[in-house]
Amino acid sequence: MTRKLAILALMVCLISPLWAQSKPATVTIWGWRAQDVDVWKSVETALKGKGEQITIKYEVFPPTEYDSKLLVSLQGGVGPDLMYTRRLPGARTQALIDNGYITALDGLLNLSAFDPVSLSFIQANKKTWGVPFANQVVGIFYNKAIFDKFGLKEPQTWDEMVAIAETLSKNKVTPFFVAGKEAWTLAMQNAMIGVSYPGDAWIGKLAKGEAKFTDPEYVAMLKDLNALKKYFQKDFMANTTAEQDVSFAMEQVAMIFYGVWGNTNWLKTNPDLKFDFFPVPPKTKNVPAKIYTYMDGSYGLNSATKNKEAALKVLQFTASKAYGELFSKTTGEITAVKDVTMPASKPILVKCYDKMNTIASTNRYWVGSPFDAGMPSVYNILQEHMQSMYLDLITPEELAKKLQDGISTWFPAFKK
Amino acid sequence: MRKKAYLLMLLPALLLYSLFVAYPFFSSLGLSFYDWPGIGPKKFIGFGNYRNILTGFMAPEFFRAAWHNVIFFIWSLVLSVVPGLFFAFLLAAGIKGTKFLKVIYFFPNTLAIVIVGFLWGLLLNPQWGLVNQLFKAVGLGFLAKPWLGDTKLALPTIIVVTAWRGLGFYILVYLAAIIGIDREMTEAARIDGATEMQIAGRIILPHLMPIIATTSMLKFIWTFNIFDIVYAMEGTQGGPAGSTDVLGTLFYRIAFGGLGSSQVGMGLGATVVTLIFLIVFPVSVFYVFIIEKRVERGE
Numbered sequence: 001m002t003r004k005l006a007i008l009a010l011m012v013c014l015i016s017p018l019w020a021q022s023k024p025a026t027v028t029i030w031g032w033r034a035q036d037v038d039v040w041k042s043v044e045t046a047l048k049g050k051g052e053q054i055t056i057k058y059e060v061f062p063p064t065e066y067d068s069k070l071l072v073s074l075q076g077g078v079g080p081d082l083m084y085t086r087r088l089p090g091a092r093t094q095a096l097i098d099n100g101y102i103t104a105l106d107g108l109l110n111l112s113a114f115d116p117v118s119l120s121f122i123q124a125n126k127k128t129w130g131v132p133f134a135n136q137v138v139g140i141f142y143n144k145a146i147f148d149k150f151g152l153k154e155p156q157t158w159d160e161m162v163a164i165a166e167t168l169s170k171n172k173v174t175p176f177f178v179a180g181k182e183a184w185t186l187a188m189q190n191a192m193i194g195v196s197y198p199g200d201a202w203i204g205k206l207a208k209g210e211a212k213f214t215d216p217e218y219v220a221m222l223k224d225l226n227a228l229k230k231y232f233q234k235d236f237m238a239n240t241t242a243e244q245d246v247s248f249a250m251e252q253v254a255m256i257f258y259g260v261w262g263n264t265n266w267l268k269t270n271p272d273l274k275f276d277f278f279p280v281p282p283k284t285k286n287v288p289a290k291i292y293t294y295m296d297g298s299y300g301l302n303s304a305t306k307n308k309e310a311a312l313k314v315l316q317f318t319a320s321k322a323y324g325e326l327f328s329k330t331t332g333e334i335t336a337v338k339d340v341t342m343p344a345s346k347p348i349l350v351k352c353y354d355k356m357n358t359i360a361s362t363n364r365y366w367v368g369s370p371f372d373a374g375m376p377s378v379y380n381i382l383q384e385h386m387q388s389m390y391l392d393l394i395t396p397e398e399l400a401k402k403l404q405d406g407i408s409t410w411f412p413a414f415k416k
Numbered sequence: 417m418r419k420k421a422y423l424l425m426l427l428p429a430l431l432l433y434s435l436f437v438a439y440p441f442f443s444s445l446g447l448s449f450y451d452w453p454g455i456g457p458k459k460f461i462g463f464g465n466y467r468n469i470l471t472g473f474m475a476p477e478f479f480r481a482a483w484h485n486v487i488f489f490i491w492s493l494v495l496s497v498v499p500g501l502f503f504a505f506l507l508a509a510g511i512k513g514t515k516f517l518k519v520i521y522f523f524p525n526t527l528a529i530v531i532v533g534f535l536w537g538l539l540l541n542p543q544w545g546l547v548n549q550l551f552k553a554v555g556l557g558f559l560a561k562p563w564l565g566d567t568k569l570a571l572p573t574i575i576v577v578t579a580w581r582g583l584g585f586y587i588l589v590y591l592a593a594i595i596g597i598d599r600e601m602t603e604a605a606r607i608d609g610a611t612e613m614q615i616a617g618r619i620i621l622p623h624l625m626p627i628i629a630t631t632s633m634l635k636f637i638w639t640f641n642i643f644d645i646v647y648a649m650e651g652t653q654g655g656p657a658g659s660t661d662v663l664g665t666l667f668y669r670i671a672f673g674g675l676g677s678s679q680v681g682m683g684l685g686a687t688v689v690t691l692i693f694l695i696v697f698p699v700s701v702f703y704v705f706i707i708e709k710r711v712e713r714g715e
Contacts, residue, residue, distance in 0.1 A: 090454075181650070183651075234543070235562035238562035238565025391567055391656060393695060
């Protein structure tokens with residue numbers, strides 16, 4: 001009898017791991033980020049390590065074609081199980097929500113690994129429609145060797161920054177490289193300055209309709225920004241971000257207005273590059289310096305998926321600290337998961353992550369803002385007219401008026 | 417019976433035409449009366465999109481883009497026809513190395529537009545691009561310019577690049593037409609004492625007029641559908657400050673959003689396409705009419 005029981009116990013021990021394993025399943029994911037291929041391979045390995053028999057099939061589409069391809073496929077009922085979705089507010093993801101193509105994740109997943117700000121970028125109708133994957137930080141990146149050579153320190157005010165530019169200029173160093181040919185970088189530049197000068201609180205008033213783009217503080221910022229162009233490289237309106245990356249990586253320029261995502265490229269070009277980051281300084285010290293951060297996108301669940309159980313397991317993993325660490329280590333970008341230790345080999349990520357958690361602006365008027373939810377958006381207007389201002393085709397006052405007039409055509413708080 | 421056989425033979429082409437040309441066209445035409453972001457229910461708004469484009473908030477952008485198409489057409493026509501004829505005359509004269517020159521002239525035509533845009537983007541870089549470096553090297557530094565970053569230079573630069581790429585086509589077409597001219601006429605003129613210039617101006621050129629007219633109309637149609645070279649060299653914004661924006665890039669921005677826009681308007685985009693069609697269609701009809709007439713005359 002004892003022998004029989006022992007055999008039975010042995011059999012149970014042998015078979016039980018098989019019970020614990022899930023049924024094999026393949027989860028398809030569509031996205032626009034080619035740099036995430038290795039991330040999904042690692043996720044698959046991690047899930048298999050936990051006994052989940054899930055194979056992940058990640059398909060990448062060019063960013064410019066992704067949304068059209070996704071829309072057509074979802075309407076035809078042949079979409080993926082999981083899909084990358086753009087942040088809200090935005091017509092593309094809103095259309096997916098309004099037409100029931102993605103499922104709200106509240107109650108299906110534990111999203112406690114994210115802070116409310118990250119989640120707010122993918123929330124609508126009081127529901128959460130995706131798992132955020134990355135946060136971006138934009139500000140000024142500078143070459144430490146050049147700063148050290150001339151005894152320069154991170155500026156605390158706008159005027160200190162101008163003084164640094166003047167010192168560099170006198171010493172035949174190009175203070176700023178600006179990719180003026182790519183209009184979106186100019187819109188981003190304007191927005192990252194706006195959170196410090198005129199500042200977070202002013203943008204908060206703007207969103208409520210209590211301030212206007214034509215207010216003196218915003219016009220003053222535009223004037224100072226326009227005056228700063230004498231410190232940009234010659235003929236900056238004909239340069240691209242690819243040229244900016246090379247110039248910065250090859251230490252031909254001291255500072256750039258850009259996003260943390262650039263760090264991988266710079267280090268690939270020049271592994272010895274020493275660079276750091278500071279938020280755009282405010283005009284005066286009584287306004288706090290802030291940084292512009294935004295959630296880059298999220299993973300949405302197809303409402304019509306036939307692999308819901310497996311897809312949710314993948315999604316739950318992406319909402320964990322383990323995933324956050326894996327994501328940042330693999331891509332060199334900042335995960336949207338909170339309280340993650342950034343890889344020590346990437347000091348710039350450590351710094352930007354810290355800044356993001358301490359001095360991120362709560363209000364904004366570029367991507368991920370209410371000003372980006374209609375046509376023409378602040379983004380649309382800035383793209384064209386920042387170029388016009390830099391080319392002296394319009395004045396800072398005229399740019400401010402174009403913003404105010406354009407947004408007033410649809411923005412509810414401006415219509416009151 | 418024979419008639420039925422003809423009709424049957426036409427059927428496959430008709431089916432393909434209906435599927436890939438007629439259906440998308442009428443579908444797009446229908447879409448231009450709706451407000452639709454590309455998914456979900458469409459909202460019928462009548463001529464709302466046309467009002468927005470022609471008299472509303474999109475009007476300045478639309479007319480500016482259309483004007484750029486006109487400028488693009490005029491200058492790219494001049495830069496294609498004049499050098500095209502010149503080089504065709506030279507090649508027809510049978511100068512040494514004609515075959516090699518034909519290959520050289522036609523070579524840019526074989527390059528994909530994206531490659532052309534990328535290459536010229538490098539060549540025209542204001543700081544280290546070959547064009548400005550050459551100017552500086554030969555003491556013409558004042559000619560070194562931010563070719564793609566100046567509102568006055570960007571569109572002409574793209575036009576020149578487009579003409580450079582397409583020149584080989586025009587040379588070959590005009591050369592074929594010159595070769596096709598009855599040699600007896602030119603030889604008789606020579607015997608009568610006509611100079612080469614007189615032969616070119618009074619015999620060859622008049623014979624080339626139909627083909628010049630044809631290529632001009634084709635140029636018009638191509639120019640109003642242009643998108644790729646502007647996209648490759650200046651992006652969807654048609655920068656700087658919209659100075660290279662054409663109807664193709666305007667349509668792309670509206671319909672597909674692109675960088676910097678969370679909004680898409682398929683209906684509004686379809687309206688731009690319909691308006692492009694209304695501009696191009698009469699010229700296309702005229703073109704077909706001219707071709708038919710020439711066929712009738714046996715030219």
